[in-house]
Amino acid sequence: MFLKFILGALRYRRQRLALAFAALAVAATLSTVLFGIYGTIEQRIRDEFRSYGANIVAVPINGKTVPRELAATAERLGAEAAPFLVSSGRIGEDAVPVAGFDVAKSRSLTSFWHMQGTRDIAAGECIAGEILAARLNLRVGSSAGSCTVRGIVSTGGAEDSELLVPFDAAAGVASFVEIRAPGDKIEVVRTALAQQFPTADVRTIVAVASTESNVVLKIRAALFLLTLLILVITTLCVSSNFSEMVLERSKEIGILKALGAAERRIAALFVSESAALAVLAALVGYAAGVFAAAGIGRQVFGGSYHVELSWLVCAGVTLVMLLIAAVATGISASRIWGIQPAIILRGE
Numbered sequence: 582m583f584l585k586f587i588l589g590a591l592r593y594r595r596q597r598l599a600l601a602f603a604a605l606a607v608a609a610t611l612s613t614v615l616f617g618i619y620g621t622i623e624q625r626i627r628d629e630f631r632s633y634g635a636n637i638v639a640v641p642i643n644g645k646t647v648p649r650e651l652a653a654t655a656e657r658l659g660a661e662a663a664p665f666l667v668s669s670g671r672i673g674e675d676a677v678p679v680a681g682f683d684v685a686k687s688r689s690l691t692s693f694w695h696m697q698g699t700r701d702i703a704a705g706e707c708i709a710g711e712i713l714a715a716r717l718n719l720r721v722g723s724s725a726g727s728c729t730v731r732g733i734v735s736t737g738g739a740e741d742s743e744l745l746v747p748f749d750a751a752a753g754v755a756s757f758v759e760i761r762a763p764g765d766k767i768e769v770v771r772t773a774l775a776q777q778f779p780t781a782d783v784r785t786i787v788a789v790a791s792t793e794s795n796v797v798l799k800i801r802a803a804l805f806l807l808t809l810l811i812l813v814i815t816t817l818c819v820s821s822n823f824s825e826m827v828l829e830r831s832k833e834i835g836i837l838k839a840l841g842a843a844e845r846r847i848a849a850l851f852v853s854e855s856a857a858l859a860v861l862a863a864l865v866g867y868a869a870g871v872f873a874a875a876g877i878g879r880q881v882f883g884g885s886y887h888v889e890l891s892w893l894v895c896a897g898v899t900l901v902m903l904l905i906a907a908v909a910t911g912i913s914a915s916r917i918w919g920i921q922p923a924i925i926l927r928g929e
Contacts, residue, residue, distance in 0.1 A: 601822040601855070602862050605906065608815035609866020609898050610873060615808045616894045617874040619801065635663075635690050635759035637771050639781045646754035647781040652686075654777060658770045660762040663687035664755035666748060672717055672726040680740065680756075681748040690759050694740070697721060698732030702747055708732040710741035764797065812905060819855070819909035852910045859906035863899040870898070 637660070641647050652662035663686040670679040684702060694700065698721040702708060707728035709719045714733050723730050725744060734740055758781075762770040767785060775783040871890060 598822075598858065601819050602858055604815050604818040604822070605859055605862035605902055606866045606869075608811055608905065609863045609902050610870040611811050611866075612808060612898050612901055613867045613870025613894060614874045614877060615804055615811075616897055617871065617889065617891070618877065619804045619808070634693055635761050636764075636767055636786050637760040637762055637774075637783065638786060639758040639760065639774060639778070639783045641756075642780055642782045644780070646756060647758060648778060649753050649755050649758075651774060651778050651781060652755070652758045652760075655758070655760045655762070655770060655774060658762070658773055659766060660760050660770050661686070661689055662758055662760045663690050664748060664758045666754065667743070667756040670726060670744065672744070675717060677713060677717075678739075678743045680743045680745050682745055683748045687759075690761050691736075693736070695735040696732050697734075698730075700732055700734070702731050702745075704747060705729065706731045706747075708734050708745040710743050710745070711735045712741040713744060812901065816905050816909050819905060820912045852907060855906040855910040856903055859902040860899060863895075863902040866902075867895050867898050 637655075639647055639651055646666075649664050652664045655662035663683050665687075666681040668679050668681070670677055684700070688700075696708075698708075700708060705728055707725055707730055709717075709725060709730050709732075711733055713719065714730075717725070719725055719730050719733070721730055721733060728744075728746060734745065760770065760774075771783050771785055774781070875889065
């Protein structure tokens with residue numbers, strides 16, 4: 582009976598089934614994209630915010646330096662840290678501020694630097710800030726006192742007026758330490774460092790930290806609401822199609838009821854039909870969605886085109902499509918109880 586019911590629908594109700602399938606497939610595709618992005622959006626946004634630099638800074642409370650061990654402690658807490666030691670030097674007759682920095686450790690915290698030349702410098706080499714370079718007429722390759730200029734940097738900060746040199750590995754202190762903690766551990770790292778190093782003022786850079794948290798929360802909320810809206814629209818579309826199918830097949834339903842079939846058994850046939858449609862649409866939609874998600878991820882966040890398969894997302898999309906099909910069909914199948922076999926058989 583079930584197979585005859587399904588085959589009959591495929592034979593005589595192709596257009597409506599095609600519309601229902603299309604709605605479910607589109608919803609499955611969009612759900613795959615949104616579920617896939619929703620699961621990785623926090624990490625992707627936090628990776629993007631890395632380019633904004635540090636979200637914690639440690640400066641001395643009294644004196645001019647903080648222990649360099651503070652940077653090592655921050656790294657043990659799961660953060661990235663780069664010490665900077667500011668002193669003074671001379672280029673000819675001009676006194677200039679000199680900033681020692683760890684070339685390797687500062688790379689991820691200073692990716693926003695705009696460089697001419699290279700930032701990979703060794704002993705005897707340096708980087709000139711653009712304001713200092715303009716004032717002293719320095720160029721890449723020129724001599725700046727005891728070092729050779731390998732790059733010109735523009736940051737919009739104090740570095741533009743400084744001469745940057747490799748951090749002295751023997752130095753046990755730093756003028757300040759820039760720290761990049763994971764977005765969900767900023768306060769934990771800050772509190773731990775403040776307790777362990779009371780001579781340092783460990784403070785959160787609010788403009789970066791709060792913006793990062795707000796953006797993550799708002800984008801995740803927007804994705805959730807968008808997904809919910811798509812699913813509601815799909816439910817209404819599928820419900821409308823199956824309601825029309827119930828009306829169009831009222832004669833079949835009337836005959837089944839006249840032969841003694843219970844309304845729940847007839848409704849179960851419609852639900853089974855829509856469930857089969859939902860599973861097929863979920864598989865098709867998931868296959869299309871993973872490629873769409875990879876393309877959107879590449880366009881929005883950059884990087885390579887990477888197709889990421891996840892059985893959790895696939896199972897989630899399938900369950901959601903089954904739920905939509907069940908709800909939509911349940912709404913439309915409620916009409917079955919109102920069909921009177923006597924009226925139908927009389928052709929009214």
